[in-house]
Amino acid sequence: MKVRKAVLPVAGLGTRFLPATKASPKEMLPLVDKPVIQYVVEEAKLSGIEQIIMVTGRGKRAIEDHFDASYELEDLLKKKGNHKMLRELKTISNLVSFCFVRQSEALGLGHAILCAKEVVGNEPFAVMLGDVIVDSEVPALRQVLDVHHRFNAPVIAVEEVEPSEVSRYGIIKPEKVEDGVYRIHDLVEKPKQGEAPSNLAISGRYILPPETFSAIEQAAPGNLGEIQLTDALKTLVQNGPVYGCLVEGKLHDTGNKLGFLQATVELALKNPEFGEEFRDYLKGLRL
Ligand code: G1P
Numbered sequence: 001m002k003v004r005k006a007v008l009p010v011a012g013l014g015t016r017f018l019p020a021t022k023a024s025p026k027e028m029l030p031l032v033d034k035p036v037i038q039y040v041v042e043e044a045k046l047s048g049i050e051q052i053i054m055v056t057g058r059g060k061r062a063i064e065d066h067f068d069a070s071y072e073l074e075d076l077l078k079k080k081g082n083h084k085m086l087r088e089l090k091t092i093s094n095l096v097s098f099c100f101v102r103q104s105e106a107l108g109l110g111h112a113i114l115c116a117k118e119v120v121g122n123e124p125f126a127v128m129l130g131d132v133i134v135d136s137e138v139p140a141l142r143q144v145l146d147v148h149h150r151f152n153a154p155v156i157a158v159e160e161v162e163p164s165e166v167s168r169y170g171i172i173k174p175e176k177v178e179d180g181v182y183r184i185h186d187l188v189e190k191p192k193q194g195e196a197p198s199n200l201a202i203s204g205r206y207i208l209p210p211e212t213f214s215a216i217e218q219a220a221p222g223n224l225g226e227i228q229l230t231d232a233l234k235t236l237v238q239n240g241p242v243y244g245c246l247v248e249g250k251l252h253d254t255g256n257k258l259g260f261l262q263a264t265v266e267l268a269l270k271n272p273e274f275g276e277e278f279r280d281y282l283k284g285l286r287l
Pocket of ligand 1: 016109129131132141169170189201202203204229230
């Protein structure tokens with residue numbers, strides 16, 4: 001069955017990025033020349049997704065406006081004869097169809113995904129975390145979808161991380177099936193260093209069956225009342241094969257200040273308009 005829908009949880013408060021995110025959504029922070037969330041939406045579109053379901057919350061209206069038509073701006077650009085930017089703005093609002101649902105309480109990633117249950121319905125769907133952007137030849141979600149189609153099972157994108165970093169991620173217990181594909185036997189959310197079953201971290205792209213919703217409903221909340229998606233994935237793993245797909249490309253975690261800066265520099269260096277000039281500028285800095 002074709003995966004047509006992608007759920008993007010964007011209700012998080014962005015506390016790792018305060019004070020920048022006090023009054024603006026973290027997803028709208030500009031990475032070189034467009035907001036972080038636009039990279040993820042473009043990846044979805046390039047991977048064949050037809051509908052994006054954003055799970056938003058209070059203070060996130062700028063995201064809805066960004067992907068909507070902006071008649072005043074379009075009119076102004078038309079009058080000024082700036083047809084290039086006019087085309088670019090129209091492309092943004094025509095990328096895919098959008099649907100917005102609200103998560104009224106911050107009860108964790110699992111709970112956020114559950115808010116999309118009615119809109120997703122009874123079909124497999126993608127989940128894309130807005131903090132993670134992937135600079136790759138083949139769009140990351142496309143890579144995960146390819147494995148999903150070959151194995152006809154749920155698939156989660158994974159990346160190799162340093163042993164010192166495992167406590168920041170969900171970590172899988174893998175069995176290698178072929179180059180870059182692993183059968184997942186268990187998952188642990190944010191294990192301590194030394195207690196992780198591998199160094200393969202869940203990295204923000206999932207293809208999941210509709211049964212995920214009942215698994216989330218059954219998952220026990222943690223100490224802060226949060227429902228983890230990883231706990232629901234454990235149920236899926238117990239009920240049938242689930243695979244990990246090692247994503248080819250450069251992954252950037254833009255949800256923390258250092259990761260965001262690194263992504264900014266690397267993407268700016270690749271920018272066709274000013275990448276060369278920026279490279280010369282960096283070389284000239286006395287570090
Ligand atoms: C979430 C997931 C975690 C995953 C990570 C990837 O954690 O719970 O399994 O490894 O995203 O970025 P968060 O970063 O929201 O704490």
